Amino acid sequence: MRRIGLLSLLACLCLSLQSQDMTKEMEYITHQEKSLNDNWQFTRDGSNWQNVNIPHDWAISGPFDKKWDLQVTAIKENGEERATEHSGRSGALPWIGRGTYRRTFSVPPGTKYAALVFDGAMADPHVYVNGKLAGHWAYGYNAFIVNISDYIHQDGSENLLQVDLENLEESNRWYPGAGIYRPVKLVYSSHVTGLDHWGLSTNILYANDWKAEIEIKHSIRTPLLGDYLLRITLTDPDGNDITQFTTPADGMGNFHTQFRVLHPKLWTPESPWLYNLKTELIENLNGQEGVLDCQNHKIGIRSIRVCREHGFELNGVSRKFKGVCLHHDLGPLGAAVNKAALIRQIRLLKDMGADAIRTSHNMPSTWQMEVCDSMGMMVMAESFDAWSDAKVKNGYNRLWDEWWQRDITNLIENHRNHPSIVMWSVGNEIPEQWKPEGTMRYTKLIELCHKLDPTRPVTCGMDQPDADLASGFALVADVPGYNYRIKRYEETFPKLPQGFLLGSETASTVSTRGHYYFPDECGENKMWPDGQCSGYDTECCWWSNLPDDDWRLQDDMPWTIGEFVWTGFDYLGEPTPYDQYWPSRSSYFGILDLAGLPKDRYWLYRSHWNTQEHTIHLLPHWTWPGREGKVTPVYCYTDYPSAELFVNGKSQGRISKDKSSRLDRYRLRWREVKYEPGELRVVVYDNNGNKAGEQVVRTAGKPARLLLEADRPTIKADGNDLSFVTVSLVDKNGTLCPDAANQLEFSVKGAATYKAACNGDATSLEPFTQPTMKLFHGQLVVVVQASDKAGNATLTVRDRKSGLKQTLQLNVVK
Numbered sequence: 001m002r003r004i005g006l007l008s009l010l011a012c013l014c015l016s017l018q019s020q021d022m023t024k025e026m027e028y029i030t031h032q033e034k035s036l037n038d039n040w041q042f043t044r045d046g047s048n049w050q051n052v053n054i055p056h057d058w059a060i061s062g063p064f065d066k067k068w069d070l071q072v073t074a075i076k077e078n079g080e081e082r083a084t085e086h087s088g089r090s091g092a093l094p095w096i097g098r099g100t101y102r103r104t105f106s107v108p109p110g111t112k113y114a115a116l117v118f119d120g121a122m123a124d125p126h127v128y129v130n131g132k133l134a135g136h137w138a139y140g141y142n143a144f145i146v147n148i149s150d151y152i153h154q155d156g157s158e159n160l161l162q163v164d165l166e167n168l169e170e171s172n173r174w175y176p177g178a179g180i181y182r183p184v185k186l187v188y189s190s191h192v193t194g195l196d197h198w199g200l201s202t203n204i205l206y207a208n209d210w211k212a213e214i215e216i217k218h219s220i221r222t223p224l225l226g227d228y229l230l231r232i233t234l235t236d237p238d239g240n241d242i243t244q245f246t247t248p249a250d251g252m253g254n255f256h257t258q259f260r261v262l263h264p265k266l267w268t269p270e271s272p273w274l275y276n277l278k279t280e281l282i283e284n285l286n287g288q289e290g291v292l293d294c295q296n297h298k299i300g301i302r303s304i305r306v307c308r309e310h311g312f313e314l315n316g317v318s319r320k321f322k323g324v325c326l327h328h329d330l331g332p333l334g335a336a337v338n339k340a341a342l343i344r345q346i347r348l349l350k351d352m353g354a355d356a357i358r359t360s361h362n363m364p365s366t367w368q369m370e371v372c373d374s375m376g377m378m379v380m381a382e383s384f385d386a387w388s389d390a391k392v393k394n395g396y397n398r399l400w401d402e403w404w405q406r407d408i409t410n411l412i413e414n415h416r417n418h419p420s421i422v423m424w425s426v427g428n429e430i431p432e433q434w435k436p437e438g439t440m441r442y443t444k445l446i447e448l449c450h451k452l453d454p455t456r457p458v459t460c461g462m463d464q465p466d467a468d469l470a471s472g473f474a475l476v477a478d479v480p481g482y483n484y485r486i487k488r489y490e491e492t493f494p495k496l497p498q499g500f501l502l503g504s505e506t507a508s509t510v511s512t513r514g515h516y517y518f519p520d521e522c523g524e525n526k527m528w529p530d531g532q533c534s535g536y537d538t539e540c541c542w543w544s545n546l547p548d549d550d551w552r553l554q555d556d557m558p559w560t561i562g563e564f565v566w567t568g569f570d571y572l573g574e575p576t577p578y579d580q581y582w583p584s585r586s587s588y589f590g591i592l593d594l595a596g597l598p599k600d601r602y603w604l605y606r607s608h609w610n611t612q613e614h615t616i617h618l619l620p621h622w623t624w625p626g627r628e629g630k631v632t633p634v635y636c637y638t639d640y641p642s643a644e645l646f647v648n649g650k651s652q653g654r655i656s657k658d659k660s661s662r663l664d665r666y667r668l669r670w671r672e673v674k675y676e677p678g679e680l681r682v683v684v685y686d687n688n689g690n691k692a693g694e695q696v697v698r699t700a701g702k703p704a705r706l707l708l709e710a711d712r713p714t715i716k717a718d719g720n721d722l723s724f725v726t727v728s729l730v731d732k733n734g735t736l737c738p739d740a741a742n743q744l745e746f747s748v749k750g751a752a753t754y755k756a757a758c759n760g761d762a763t764s765l766e767p768f769t770q771p772t773m774k775l776f777h778g779q780l781v782v783v784v785q786a787s788d789k790a791g792n793a794t795l796t797v798r799d800r801k802s803g804l805k806q807t808l809q810l811n812v813v814k
């Protein structure tokens, strides 16, 4: 154990005064954390205040209007040369301008250290405590800590906290949200000295089924003169203490130690075991020990590596990423983060067989990482969409010089202990990838990441293979990642020194749930008069491709290490290919729509990615009045190799997947089927030619009833939990009426409230937060929020015009 600093008479005096103080105060506050998510007031104009809880997104209620952030520009990345109106580019919601939040809080008398931890505030947050500026962060996507010790009242009386925000126009290529859209917490202690809030770093040096070696580093906030010890307690997933030991601080107030765990339960997406790591800061004064601070972290024991021979390895086993890119918005909830919504996303993605997400193109929320840790989802945590060179007028280019180091530092210090994160991404299609400056910046970013976290590889999505090779950009990456450019994989790969290649962004196939055009031809940049895209999954952009094209490379080329599909869910903004079309305000790229309802593509990915369960999915729906006798192609998405299709009992032929064909390698397609109402039946066969299952789709009769299905009928009475209720209009046999567009109304009574609705129609201008919405292709999702009191809640869905009405009972429990 080493003494910190020089001993002088004065210092000894300070030490003894302080230590007496501490011994007294230690009894009551070592370390406290308090959520500050409730009881805020919010204003946009400085005079009309409304009561809100955070996470809060001030813009999500709309109204939708193309005037908000109407970007008259040429999107160079999309090959546009002439400036035109891009109406829905950032969501057509009122997120630009200023907003102010305030609330009061108090800390107990004797508090010596207090800090506010913001998980993100959009944007440019200035934090005032009792009227004085206590802190500021420029980037709306990052977490930051404000030390408010010098600004709080020491006598325990109330403090006024105010957060001023401002969003600039043309600062985003998608909907950023607006407001304090992620949680805020207050951390306080009666000790000046404590553990740095983000000071822990746990590095798994190696891990296999027999043993794991774990390195721990921790730093002390404001170390004073004294001897400090760190007590480390590791508890296994079953709650058994595995190890407990203490380690002394070095001369700078840092801890550094290493220990071994035998027979660890390794973290993988399939077995997301979490251990609890408790770190306690102990001060030793004249033989008397006292705990100054304590932190608990959920950690996972797993090793990661990328190498020429095996590509990406998790716990020594190489695997290819089955990943999706996700923007941070949660559809009808906007950017306001919610754990139940994140859990639903991950549950749906895991069922599809995905094992990874890329937090494109920004820092993830802490809640999202906690959900990925506990549910088992690997993460590529990204940071920027641009560096110094601009993609949009007021983007990160304004902040780059002053902020990039601080932003990367916060990203990594905040998130480095999450086992789910397996890679950092420092950028996406950076305009400087053409220039030597770009390579220099990339190198500096990589160095900083390695310094803060020596265990994870670093990447950056590249989209200019030739330029990236010429400028050296592709050569310095730990993980070279191409966004699209599949036609360049085979030819440029040999020039990459790393020996493997990631599809850092793939597909960008566009489709609309339940919407089909005839014929089912493949096309790029196709636009239809009604502003939708084909549900046959045959349309993409000029720079992008179909899922099948990526799989060919992933399956046939041993040097590919997986992909991150653009995107898992539809998101607000970027309504490509309808960037210049109004109304259209959200994306078509999602495998699931904005409401979280699966498009047909979900089943295509599931048939290929989910190796645990079988998939048999037929498309399109079979209700086509007016198409009698017309060619209406039928596809089956299944993991089985062959199938026979029947229309009203008449065989349409038994077919098999064909490795030599672009679209028949992974899909079964009958392209000459003539529509007749009735029954479509597919019988699938396994590799031995044995019948393995079947699926039936029927023509819908008259709408008979509303079907209400909750993802979780029982939710927690915590004021935040959500139930997502899928509403479908069905005929008397339960068949979906696929063209139903009835206007529905919603009300919730009892221990919950109506939160939002979404039907997945990118061209709809109906606000999510109003309790009425049209069905889109027969379906929509109503989001119901728990109150903080237990009880029953009843959701009523009514169609005034037809008189149809249905209720659903939800349980809200403590």
Ligand code: GAL
Binding pocket: 077, 428, 429, 463, 483, 505, 508, 541, 544, 566, 574, 576
């Ligand atoms: C990529 C870009 C994404 C999104 C996507 C649409 O080039 O990285 O942010 O714009 O295109 O296809």
